[in-house]
Amino acid sequence: MVKVGILGVGTVGASVANILKNNADIIEARAGKKIVVKSGVVKNLSKDRGVDITLTDDYLDIINDPEIDIVIELMGGVEEPYKIVKEALKNGKPVVTANKALLAYHRYELQELAGDIPFMYEASTAGGIPIIGALRNGLSANHIDSIKGIMNGTCNYMLTKMINEGALYDDILKESQELGYAEADPTFDVGGFDASHKLLILASIAYGLDAKPEDILIEGIENITQTDVTFAKEFGYEIKLLGIAKKVGDGVELRVHSTMIPSSSMISKVDGVMNAVTVIGDCVGETMYYGAGAGGDATASAVISDIVNIVRGNHDPMLGYKKSLESGLRLLSKDEISSQYYIRLEVDDESGVLAKIASTLGKFDISIESMLQKPSKKEDGVKLLFTTHICKEVEMQNAIKSLKLLDVVHEGIAMMRIEK
Amino acid sequence: MVKVGILGVGTVGASVANILKNNADIIEARAGKKIVVKSGVVKNLSKDRGVDITLTDDYLDIINDPEIDIVIELMGGVEEPYKIVKEALKNGKPVVTANKALLAYHRYELQELAGDIPFMYEASTAGGIPIIGALRNGLSANHIDSIKGIMNGTCNYMLTKMINEGALYDDILKESQELGYAEADPTFDVGGFDASHKLLILASIAYGLDAKPEDILIEGIENITQTDVTFAKEFGYEIKLLGIAKKVGDGVELRVHSTMIPSSSMISKVDGVMNAVTVIGDCVGETMYYGAGAGGDATASAVISDIVNIVRGNHDPMLGYKKSLESGLRLLSKDEISSQYYIRLEVDDESGVLAKIASTLGKFDISIESMLQKPSKKEDGVKLLFTTHICKEVEMQNAIKSLKLLDVVHEGIAMMRIEK
Numbered sequence: 001m002v003k004v005g006i007l008g009v010g011t012v013g014a015s016v017a018n019i020l021k022n023n024a025d026i027i028e029a030r031a032g033k034k035i036v037v038k039s040g041v042v043k044n045l046s047k048d049r050g051v052d053i054t055l056t057d058d059y060l061d062i063i064n065d066p067e068i069d070i071v072i073e074l075m076g077g078v079e080e081p082y083k084i085v086k087e088a089l090k091n092g093k094p095v096v097t098a099n100k101a102l103l104a105y106h107r108y109e110l111q112e113l114a115g116d117i118p119f120m121y122e123a124s125t126a127g128g129i130p131i132i133g134a135l136r137n138g139l140s141a142n143h144i145d146s147i148k149g150i151m152n153g154t155c156n157y158m159l160t161k162m163i164n165e166g167a168l169y170d171d172i173l174k175e176s177q178e179l180g181y182a183e184a185d186p187t188f189d190v191g192g193f194d195a196s197h198k199l200l201i202l203a204s205i206a207y208g209l210d211a212k213p214e215d216i217l218i219e220g221i222e223n224i225t226q227t228d229v230t231f232a233k234e235f236g237y238e239i240k241l242l243g244i245a246k247k248v249g250d251g252v253e254l255r256v257h258s259t260m261i262p263s264s265s266m267i268s269k270v271d272g273v274m275n276a277v278t279v280i281g282d283c284v285g286e287t288m289y290y291g292a293g294a295g296g297d298a299t300a301s302a303v304i305s306d307i308v309n310i311v312r313g314n315h316d317p318m319l320g321y322k323k324s325l326e327s328g329l330r331l332l333s334k335d336e337i338s339s340q341y342y343i344r345l346e347v348d349d350e351s352g353v354l355a356k357i358a359s360t361l362g363k364f365d366i367s368i369e370s371m372l373q374k375p376s377k378k379e380d381g382v383k384l385l386f387t388t389h390i391c392k393e394v395e396m397q398n399a400i401k402s403l404k405l406l407d408v409v410h411e412g413i414a415m416m417r418i419e420k
Numbered sequence: 421m422v423k424v425g426i427l428g429v430g431t432v433g434a435s436v437a438n439i440l441k442n443n444a445d446i447i448e449a450r451a452g453k454k455i456v457v458k459s460g461v462v463k464n465l466s467k468d469r470g471v472d473i474t475l476t477d478d479y480l481d482i483i484n485d486p487e488i489d490i491v492i493e494l495m496g497g498v499e500e501p502y503k504i505v506k507e508a509l510k511n512g513k514p515v516v517t518a519n520k521a522l523l524a525y526h527r528y529e530l531q532e533l534a535g536d537i538p539f540m541y542e543a544s545t546a547g548g549i550p551i552i553g554a555l556r557n558g559l560s561a562n563h564i565d566s567i568k569g570i571m572n573g574t575c576n577y578m579l580t581k582m583i584n585e586g587a588l589y590d591d592i593l594k595e596s597q598e599l600g601y602a603e604a605d606p607t608f609d610v611g612g613f614d615a616s617h618k619l620l621i622l623a624s625i626a627y628g629l630d631a632k633p634e635d636i637l638i639e640g641i642e643n644i645t646q647t648d649v650t651f652a653k654e655f656g657y658e659i660k661l662l663g664i665a666k667k668v669g670d671g672v673e674l675r676v677h678s679t680m681i682p683s684s685s686m687i688s689k690v691d692g693v694m695n696a697v698t699v700i701g702d703c704v705g706e707t708m709y710y711g712a713g714a715g716g717d718a719t720a721s722a723v724i725s726d727i728v729n730i731v732r733g734n735h736d737p738m739l740g741y742k743k744s745l746e747s748g749l750r751l752l753s754k755d756e757i758s759s760q761y762y763i764r765l766e767v768d769d770e771s772g773v774l775a776k777i778a779s780t781l782g783k784f785d786i787s788i789e790s791m792l793q794k795p796s797k798k799e800d801g802v803k804l805l806f807t808t809h810i811c812k813e814v815e816m817q818n819a820i821k822s823l824k825l826l827d828v829v830h831e832g833i834a835m836m837r838i839e840k
Contacts, residue, residue: 018704021702023561023702025745026745027561028739029743029745030560030737030774031742047730105755108743128703130553130554130558130559131548133558134553134558137550137553137728137729138550138722139721139725139727140724140725141447141720142446143443143446185540232732266690269688283720283721284548284711284712285711285712285715285718287709288708288710288711289707290710291705292707297704298706301559301704304703306562308561309557309560312736312742314736315734316734317452320450321449322449322450322453325445339483
């Protein structure tokens, strides 16, 4: 029999306890041993958790219990769980975590500390979708060309409503908050930070690349308007918040932002709260993994799969590499990114404006791919929407600064990147 | 260093050899050891294989070579590779195979023989998509409710062309043969047999269920016409050849057939030669896995992932179970299947015909869900297309026999199952 202890018995922790009990037959048959929860740690002992396991409010009751074989960390936060799982590893206990933030900041230290002790985290990225396993095991023969993921259900739900139902950003944010999909302070989701944690985890497995959230480009969905949605439709794009990791030469671009992607691509068809990750490998071509990115039971499914893997005695290297790659790939800076871009601006409705804009872009070696002009609500104004051919991010940022200085250009230039 | 020997150096075998060489850096970093091909077995030594490995025409050169650590079986066929891999296992050598037919017939004997020796087969099902790993590891916490897979690229290519371009079955079959997507005798693909082998493998991992191709319902795409395609479109369906495994009470339905599925479902959006498998688990909900189901490099990607898993020392039970499930699930007979159905028939264009048909269906407790009447090419004839509510397969089969006996019904009643 294998005994586990759960740090943090919230929604996911309760699901883990209940599934280990309700599906005990099949889990034991697959793992080879019975797996039971011995105890759980909570901050507030008086609250009903809907589980029939022993509860304590002292994490040492689990970390120091010689009967506990595996520690499940579901507390959330960064530094507090970091301190506790380090103690668990020092006591020789394998760790399973669903904590993306912990990994976004400390995965390489944890790998070092864990050594041969299993440290598993399938649930940290894209909830119930077994993407960590797919990337670490299933695609191990491949140099990874790119990863593109819809890894935040809140953003995807909001974008789907904006695109399919014409909802306005502020209205749908309010609805998402009422439905419990978005927090009172939604910045972590809509600002792209949640997705960035998951992207960093996947980038480590794909590229052996160490980076922290503050090292990479992170933008959210806050500035998308119905004008952008309409343009996207007309030009055959969907808009998604994507986490993107992409090999370019000897470097890797890591970035999270709202993105126009062709409506014909599989990942563009992923709607509502669902998540999906597309991985392109040099042998396998494109593969995609789709499912629920959140929710107690779906996340618990991933947590328990890690426990089963540990019980079976599997030995996957924590971050996918047994040795480091000699020809390491370097993280490209934000300026070095290249992309196609979509630009929206409001300008004076008079002759010669377009020439001024095109000439400004030209100074930065940016050429226009397609253009659409629409009437504006403002008198004497007109909306210009266009897409560019591939150019460097630094040139685009400088071009936008220059465009803002033109007297024919009104305030509020919007930009979105395009991935084909 | 780990040395492997390849039985059968065709397209996939050559890809395995070339990728192990070209991607040696990343594969060694991930596996922890260098992996090299020591030798390959071919029938015809004079043919150029485009690989720089030692070739022999005697399989014993690999099976009995004490330097060979892992045997890769890529010969195809059933009884010959069965004999050879048994010898390899007796010599204590781990086996990796891409051979779906071998597994469709002998997976339980091989599991018994292999015991603790790794026997891996990720490439046998859906090519480069790591669906075996997802089901065996990633979803191990779940009772599996259903698996629905597009697991034959030839059929999916043909159906996509018929649906998107209005191509006729015979024309597109000919084109597929010219493109090399379909064999001169296409029965194995278009008749559903290839997909059935893959379905049986997945059903073992999901349900611990032993069955052979001859035990299950297998139908192909041969009888689909443009009339069916048009009807499907009008009623919001796509037509796909699906392998379906579904838990119903204490039984499991296993079946392969062309199927109408809602256009809103993710798997209905999988077009061309691509494969995809949807798995619904009781905790995780719906997950989907998408990618190339065939091709040398994609298949080799899966073969090499198995090698890396073996080199890492992983211990997954071959068919997903360390112990057998005490409450085993039984295979439901073909008659016990239940489904919604689509029926196409040609009838006399006269009053009272519809009443006769509805009354015949009623005798078998079959009720009509929707109906469409279309003019027929034949004089005095009319096409009736309808869908039914859920009923038993045996009732539907008997109803079709009775319908054929009605004098108002012309020859050639077509039936397709619907999955929602």
